[in-house]
Amino acid sequence: MIKSMTGFGRSENTDGVHNFTVEVKTLNHRYNDTIIKMPKHINYVEENVKKIIKGKISRGRVEVYISLEYEDDSNIDVKVNVPLARAYKRALDEMTNELFSDEKVTIEHIIRMPDVIKTKRLEDDENQIWLCLEKALEEALDNTVEMRIREGHELSKDIRERTLKIKKMIESIEKRAPLVVLEYKEKLKERVEELLDNEYKLDESKLANEVAFYADKSNITEEIVRLYSHINQLFECLDSIEPVGRKLDFLIQEMNREVNTIGSKSSDIEIGKTVVEVKSELEKVREQIQNVE
Known part of the structure; x- marks a missing residue:
């Protein structure tokens, strides 16, 4: 934990x-x-x-x-600086005789003077x-x-819930990805036929090459696999008894990088929206992780 x-x-x-x-x-x-x-x-x-x-x-x-x-x-030693006390008394006596003849110097006056009484701890x-x-x-x-530990339990609960939410969004992107290629193929075919205006026969091989190129360019399988791996490691960290704050921070950075790559590869609107939602949740998780040992 x-x-x-x-x-x-x-x-x-x-x-x-x-x-x-x-x-x-x-x-x-x-x-x-x-x-x-x-x-x-x-x-x-x-x-x-x-x-x-x-x-x-x-x-x-x-x-x-x-x-x-x-x-x-019992462990305090008190010492009186008698020579210093005598010197103070002579000075005070002289001052009272000159200025305050009706006053008398008492011990209370002497002990108030600096360094007359010193204490030292044994x-x-x-x-x-x-x-x-x-x-x-x-x-x-x-x-x-x-x-x-108590606060860590609450952090773990929140991080786990948000990560499960992120995982579901990644699953939705994974399901959506193959459909994007098919939709691209249909839209490309319709567009080409519209431009040719049925005057020329569509070259299926060239169309297939174009679709294959698009599929390869927009392929996000590697990013999805790495995201699932990072998510599994994150859950393992949440159950660890060792300090994992730095590792969690690293995992979130890597997840954010994979999600950015998915966003840059895909031109699909639905995937783009989901990417934004995933990044928002990742930022919330990152803020929580900043407080993990």
């Missing part, structure tokens, strides 16, 4: 210290384009994240948003970080893939 390239998934996981939230959004893209946004201090897990994504999603734009919150402050256990993130990432990706 084919998959859509659009989907969304979200998951959370905590180990008592780290609380991860992962959101995955996938969009249409010709290739596999992955964008990951996460806290800078855990960038060392990026390659692991990409590896898991590629194992589950082979085509499309994948946007992954990872946020991390800590359950407590080193995390990288393995613990990854184990917690991995679970949230796997679940978010699974939710995304599940949504892509």
Whole structure:
């Protein structure tokens, strides 16, 4: 069953210290384009994240948003720059004595000054970080893939229905093609006899040669056979569990080319109308296929 390239998934996981939230959004893209946004201090897990994504999603734009919150402050180190605080106090005392003699400098004034208090997060256990993130990432990706499968089912249904419609139109062209040659023969014979005005005998051999030439020139058997082959391959792709978006796109291009050839070879009005209808359906199928993984 084919998959859509659009989907969304979200998951959370905590180990008592780290609380991860992962959101995955996938969009249409010709290739596999992955964008990951996460806290800078855990960038060392990026390659692991990409590896898991590629194992589950082979085509499309994948946007992954990872946020991390800590359950407590046990891994935060707080330091006070005492020399800097003294320097600020002397400067503030001097300023208040000169300008605001009734004011007093308090600790609240000091701690508001830049770089007096600095916080630094202690080193995390990288393995613990990854184990917690991995679970949230796997679940978010699974939710995304599940949504892509559901949408793929609807895409497959629509593509299949339109392709069956195209097949019926091709069958009508196939049935019509032999009649076109016969009609051409009768019209040509009538026209020649009209021009000769029954004064000369019609040369049946020359007429047969002309009809044979027309039949060969307008023969669309090869195009019809290839179209049926492409249609069968398309149905096989719809039942495949492998990514087939690019192959489907190629098949539609080939089908469109064969239909154009039929249109250029045939001068029959009915076949011409059917060709236009087939091309219209092929374009609708092509638009749907742009969203297939």
